């Protein structure tokens with residue numbers, strides 16, 4: 486081969502093979518995700534990423550009133566390094582928004598802008614809200630459709646519930662928390678939903694994996710921008726927010742995985758007690774990953790139960806949403822381990838099932854369950870809807886088939902579950 490062509494070939498190898506930026510990221514914004522770090526009626530937080538060639542970012546936004554000029558908010562940028570390389574993450578919180586108003590926005594800068602997306606601010610006077618809850622979405626990051634089941638679940642859920650105001654993942658979003666490939670696939674699957682539906686996730690044990698020693702869910706913390714009102718050392722992992730008639734408290738159940746940080750339960754118990762004491766909403770929900778009322782044949786979470794349940798039940802949290810067991814299960818209203826007859830007497834614990842690929846064959850209905858289904862056939866999601874004094878929780882298969890329909894009415898202190906009676910349970 487002539488020397489010129491050898492030199493040209495070597496040059497091409499050097500140029501094309503040179504490390505540039507983390508796989509997936511480019512100068513064009515992606516992973517555009519909404520969340521709240523402050524009041525849902527007057528603020529919205531937007532997070533996105535680019536490669537490291539971009540160092541500044543802006544959110545341009547406007548409401549539907551053409552008389553109001555378009556506004557811009559500068560983003561805070563920081564580098565984020567994974568096993569795939571370094572990217573740049575941006576976050577901006579839009580403030581002073583008009584309540585109950587639809588906004589259009591785009592993110593980026595210069596010649597690199599995202600598509601235009603929309604969101605609607607909360608109506609602080611509303612008595613109604615609907616939101617979606619997803620069980621563990623952890624899946625394989627390889628193959629022709631990585632995290633494809635999660636993609637179908639979240640897209641089907643939002644298409645069937647375009648009036649949902651936010652979504653919650655109850656932990657184990659990915660199978661290996663410190664793995665860039667898993668998050669690439671997870672965010673790619675979320676694209677088309679997370680730009681218009683605020684994402685308020687919960688940390689699970691798998692978010693701590695892939696980083697020996699610390700147990701800290703580092704990738705999760707870097708990529709989600711969440712309320713910083715939790716206890717010291719656990720901010721972003723533990724937080725709360727209020728949307729109209731609903732207060733949501735998010736906890737971290739991973740004492741075993743995060744033991745390098747010391748005792749994470751005691752500060753959460755103190756924080757939760759103060760948070761729920763201050764909350765005056767008609768409905769209160771809590772979210773954490775490891776369920777106190779398990780459905781596995783060989784696994785329970787007694788330390789989680791001992792830490793959180795007394796505080797949750799003392800404040801009469803209406804429903805606790807959990808993950809970890811990958812099955813769909815609802816309990817009686819529980820108080821101090823006993824099943825109660827009426828909703829006002831206890832807290833219902835609801836395991837959300839699975840929104841991704843992982844299943845367990847050894848799930849079983851336990852004495853405390855009034856509904857149980859092992860979703861081996863297809864993934865599922867929950868639709869939670871508050872309308873004034875009534876609450877509805879639906880468990881729905883990925884294809885839309887209704888599995889569970891649970892209703893509570895605070896005016897009558899009745900639930901619609903007529904099949905089961907607490908006399909069948911006893912204490913545990």
Ligand SMILES: [Fe+2]
Nearest residue numbers: 621623657809
């Ligand atoms: Fe899981």
Ligand SMILES: [Fe+2]
Nearest residue numbers: 657689690809
């Ligand atoms: Fe888990």
